[in-house]
Amino acid sequence: MWNALKHLLSSKKAILGIVTAVTAGVAKIGWQIPSETVGLIVAPMIAAILGQGMADSGKEAAKIAAGSK
Numbered sequence: 001m002w003n004a005l006k007h008l009l010s011s012k013k014a015i016l017g018i019v020t021a022v023t024a025g026v027a028k029i030g031w032q033i034p035s036e037t038v039g040l041i042v043a044p045m046i047a048a049i050l051g052q053g054m055a056d057s058g059k060e061a062a063k064i065a066a067g068s069k
Contacts (some may be wrong), residue, residue, distance in 0.1 A: 015051050020045040 010013045020042055027038040 013049050013056070016045050016049045016052070020049070 023041055023045070024038060027033040027035070
């Protein structure tokens with residue numbers, strides 16, 4: 001279990017996802033943060049998660065291509 005947790009916390013996507021969820025959750029449970037501000041904070045985080053996912057898929061494709069040669 002600890003190895004899985006270490007692996008999860010070493011992932012950029014996981015860390016960004018946790019921070020995004022906490023940010024949205026804090027705004028939802030009672031802090032007086034306008035929804036526009038939350039959107040301005042959360043949107044770039046979601047874009048970073050998607051961008052990191054694309055970068056990671058490119059790395060895996062390169063590993064597969066290198067292994068098949």
